Amino acid sequence: MPGVKRIAGRSVALDRRDVDTDQIIPASWLKRVERTGFAAGLFGAWREDPDFVLNRPGAAEARVLVAGSNFGCGSSREHAVWALQDFGFQAVVAPSFGDIFRNNSINAGLVPAKVTEEGVARLFAALSANPDAEVAVDVAAREVTIPSAGLNEPFELADYAQWRLLEGLDDIGLTLRHEEAITAFEATRPAWLPSLAGQ
């Protein structure tokens, strides 16, 4: 996974709250056994509306999605993150995220930038005035900027998540550094715990 330091480009403003992962990628797409090939399914049902924001000119070049609170709630499907990435998004900016979606994003290298409600409202207002404005998400500085509107909104991202995104680190590789501790822990587990051994 390549590291991601700063993302800059066009954006799509999706001013809705509680966007669930069923909307991001409908269940019919979950039968794929690959991690790629989901772009056409992104917001599949909503894109049937010609006025939907993803159908507007320039959306195909967008790198940043700005959305309402509780983005990515619902199903654990990481396919939602893969679909956003396949379409071209590298960051999602929202006041809050579903917990599983946020973890999936960090694991897959999509930046979940948590900006305050007021900050996201300012971003929506600026993008409403100028939909073509460049939006930058700076992972190192933890800020979202719209230079043409003079906006600079800090975002929350835990240090460890920031480090992994910046360096593109494989979490499993990091965990396996603790293999001795895992083995030692396993020796202490109570005997009554269930096991499928010998099946």
Add this chain to the structure above:
Amino acid sequence: MTGRLFDKIWDRHLVATPEGEPPLLYIDMHLVHEVTSPQAFEGIELAGRKVRRPDLTVATMDHDVPTIGLDKPIADELAAKQIERLRRNARVHGVTLFPLGSPEQGIVHVIGPQLGLTQPGMTIVCGDSHTSTHGAFGTLAFGIGTSEVEHVLATQTLRQVKPAAMAVTVDGDLGPELTAKDLVLGIIRALGTGGGVGSVIEYRGPAVRALSMQGRMTVCNMSIEGGARAGMIAPDDTTFAFLEGRQYSPKGKLWERALDDWRSLATDDGAEFDREIRVDASALRPAVTWGTNPAQSVTIDDMVPDPSSMSTPELRNGAERALAYMGLTPGTAIRDITVDTVFIGSCTNGRLEDLRAAADVARGRKVSPGVRALIVPGSARVKADAEAEGLDRVFTDAGFEWRSAGCSMCLGMNGDILAPGQRSASTSNRNFEGRQGPGGRTHLVSPAVAAATAVAGHFSLPGDL
């Protein structure tokens, strides 16, 4: 000492707490299904890794399996390929699989408890957000994404920032027409869809204590619909009675030792929570959702709400969008809304107790003409047990379809779907747009209300019939 149940389980699973990194948590049981695992198995193979603990990993097929015509090959090629891939992955990596056709196959969150694989004090994860179901046993159980599935396969651990602890205390008693489903829909209405984000909920209070294990599973199952990472209920004699004698429950001296330990799994008096909400059970009535998220519900005695009465512009806009999608007019009595389809099943309400509640309503009655009504048991074992009691006959005599086990119309991956514009009364957990099929309109209800609605053709209580 004033520890919370959540802390006690968390602390005993800490493998390492490296400086500047999230702690490493040991996972006692990893449940795997066909939809969220293929990319994870591929990932460990590409990296030259192996499944660390196949003995702590169990797989089944549930999300896209057919619930009809099991004697024939699976018609959906993509689903067939995904199911075959799980069979292959389980074989290659030595993981126990309960495949389609096995007497133990079923929805992953139904078979774990049924087999006794879900026990108090454990950590359980699965690539499915309704893993919170297992919290009913005093277990820390939560849904994960596919990258995390790969991480657990390879290391039997997860890195997790410790969530906050929230208490939901339910005072009073549930009235005679109320079920665990009505309780949890009431809790989510109070909490809001995002109210539980970043938290693990402990459900407490007399109304929770009075629930059966099946009811407790229904409540914990829907924790995620309030945004919570997990939900849990401290184990008690109800829990232990459910577990005793199950296939993977401890036996003999180990059972006694386990019991001693499990009795210590409770929140200490005086322990404080990061947040607490209280719900009065005696003020609840049977719930019906009217919108496109599970927090958008009213009672069956109410009317479709008017968005202009909502407190914030965001809620107002959300309600307007939801009503437009649902094809509903504010002020319509909930009981006047007619349905095309009734779905009884899912990891929320697909257990034997749920089917018994529905059968009690269906017995001697007929499904309303023009209504399609499906009963989909949560597992092959639930199906067999229901048939042993004659429930299948009750349902088929009344005009319900009696299907085989799987997730089915809860998420509509297997072809059991609503047509565009069709309306369902569903015992599942999500009323999101298109959840049960593109353009489908879902109302979440309890099994008793679903069965009564099938008979009446519009939303009804059993007592209305």
